Structure formats: C-alpha cells, structure tokens
Amino acid sequence: MKIPKRIQPLVDDGLVDEVISRLMSGKEADVYIVRCGDEIRCAKVYKEAAKRGFKQAVKYQEGRKVRNSRRARAMEKGSKFGRKQQEETWQNAEVDALYRLAEAGVRVPQPYDCLDGVLLMELVTDEHGEVAPRLSDVTMSTEQALEDHAIVIQYVVRMLCAGLVHGDLSEFNVLVDANGPVIIDLPQAVDAAANNNAESMLARDVNNMTLYYSQYAPELLDTHYAKEIWALYEDGRLHSDTELTGHFDESTEAADVDAVLEDIKSVLAEEQERLEHLKEANDTD
Numbered sequence: 661m662k663i664p665k666r667i668q669p670l671v672d673d674g675l676v677d678e679v680i681s682r683l684m685s686g687k688e689a690d691v692y693i694v695r696c697g698d699e700i701r702c703a704k705v706y707k708e709a710a711k712r713g714f715k716q717a718v719k720y721q722e723g724r725k726v727r728n729s730r731r732a733r734a735m736e737k738g739s740k741f742g743r744k745q746q747e748e749t750w751q752n753a754e755v756d757a758l759y760r761l762a763e764a765g766v767r768v769p770q771p772y773d774c775l776d777g778v779l780l781m782e783l784v785t786d787e788h789g790e791v792a793p794r795l796s797d798v799t800m801s802t803e804q805a806l807e808d809h810a811i812v813i814q815y816v817v818r819m820l821c822a823g824l825v826h827g828d829l830s831e832f833n834v835l836v837d838a839n840g841p842v843i844i845d846l847p848q849a850v851d852a853a854a855n856n857n858a859e860s861m862l863a864r865d866v867n868n869m870t871l872y873y874s875q876y877a878p879e880l881l882d883t884h885y886a887k888e889i890w891a892l893y894e895d896g897r898l899h900s901d902t903e904l905t906g907h908f909d910e911s912t913e914a915a916d917v918d919a920v921l922e923d924i925k926s927v928l929a930e931e932q933e934r935l936e937h938l939k940e941a942n943d944t945d
C-alpha cells in the first residue's frame with residue numbers, strides 16, 4: 661500500500677521497509693502493519709490533539725512530570741511550542757509505560773522506537789501468526805473467563821505497584837494471544853500517586869473488566885476487587901504478588917462532619933490572618 665506521510669520518515673531512516681496494511685483506526689491513533697527487515701511489526705501513528713477523540717486528556721495528564729523547566733512553562737502557557745511539547749509528552753507516556761509495565765511483569769507489546777509521533781512496536785499475534793483478536797471479539801467458557809479475569813486483575817495490581825493506572829482499560833484495550841491477555845493502549849496511563857483521579861480511574865478499569873468477563877462467569881458480579889486493591893494500596897500493603905479475595909468490608913463508621921468543618925474553618929482563619937499580615941507589611945512599605 662501507499663506509505664502514509666507520517667510513516668515516511670521511518671522508511672527514510674531505514675526503520676521500516678514496507679507498509680503492509682492498515683490494521684485499525686482509533687480515537688487517538690491509526691495503526692499499520694509494517695515490515696522491518698525480516699520481522700512484521702506495527703506502527704502506531706498518533707493523531708494530533710485537534711483530531712484526537714480522546715476526551716478529558718487534561719485529567720489524565722495531571723501529575724505528569726516534565727523535567728525541562730522551559731518545556732513545563734511553555735506547556736502551562738499553551739504556546740505553539742508548548743502544545744508541541746504536550747503532544748510529545750502524551751506520546752512518550754505510552755513508551756515509558758510499556759517499558760515500566762513489562763519490567764513489572766505485565767504483558768504488553770514490546771516497543772522498539774518512537775519517532776515524530778509514530779510508535780514502532782511488536783505486533784501481537786495468535787497461534788496461527790494472525791493478528792491477535794481483541795478481547796471484545798473472543799468468546800470463552802466460564803473456567804476461561806475466571807482464569808483470564810484473575811490474570812487481568814493481577815496485571816492491574818502490578819501496574820499500580822509500578823505507580824500506574826491504565827485509565828482506559830476495557831475489552832477493547834486487551835488483546836488475546838495463545839498465552840492469554842495482553843494489555844494495550846497506554847498513552848493516557850496516569851501516575852497513581854500524583855493524579856487525584858487515580859482511584860476512580862482504577863475502579864472504572866477493574867469494573868469494566870469484571871463486567872465484561874461476568875457475561876461468561878456471572879459470579880464475578882459479586883466481587884469488589886477495585887475497593888480491595890485501592891485500600892491495600894493506600895495502606896502500603898499492596899504487592900505484585902498480593903493474594904486478593906474479591907471481598908471488601910465497607911466502613912460503618914460515620915464521618916465526623918463537625919470535625920471536618922472545624923478543620924476547614926481553621927485553615928480559612930489562618931489564611932485570613934496571613935493575608936492581613938501581608939497587607940499590613942505592604943502598607944508599612
């Protein structure tokens with residue numbers, strides 16, 4: 661097929677020898693099957709922010725660290741240079757996540773290179789060498805559903821132990837090869853410790869997967885892995901090999917609303933006092 665404009669630089673640099681076919685078009689990228697020497701890989705071409713269908717990207721980027729202060733300032737100002745840096749940060753987040761998660765024991769595609777918004781990585785295939793199907797296109801027995809659900813939940817735990825939450829995990833972002841589930845699509849992965857939305861995103865990830873597998877194993881609907889995982893994480897007791905039960909006892913202790921209000925009043929009073937002192941100091945000057 662004709663070489664897409666965005667992949668041409670990889671061809672010019674000798675990283676890609678042939679574009680075989682277009683694999684899919686998603687909300688954030690187009691994916692192509694390419695030949696690199698004797699190997700068949702895939703090239704993920706990220707769409708520009710204006711064309712990307714991924715909603716609320718800012719919420720996912722909260723807490724991401726930019727080491728270069730000039731880049732950070734430009735991104736905050738929203739300048740042309742800053743927007744370009746924002747795009748590179750979004751794209752590089754997936755590369756970083758792939759390496760971190762592979763090291764943590766999560767099955768993900770192996771990345772090879774990322775150049776000008778194109779991520780070159782492993783093409784996940786089935787036992788026949790064909791492109792591995794998405795989980796959404798796979799049917800299974802109850803036993804297989806329970807086994808694969810347990811694997812995916814273990815991957816969620818390992819991700820969290822590595823400091824990440826997928827943020828968009830569903831049956832459409834999991835491939836199934838001969839060895840089981842493979843997690844894909846990670847540019848929106850969030851920093852579990854620095855993003856205020858991490859808990860709700862993890863809950864959604866876990867609940868999405870549980871709901872999908874429950875159509876084959878209805879007993880999964882009675883589990884509460886998300887709450888159990890996050891509680892263990894907050895207590896510092898979550899490890900990559902932690903054995904989960906799927907049960908979680910909600911606290912019956914009533915919130916002390918009066919104490920919370922007193923704390924808020926105290927903070928406001930301190931801030932008011934600080935502002936008054938600042939005003940007095942300015943008047944003196």
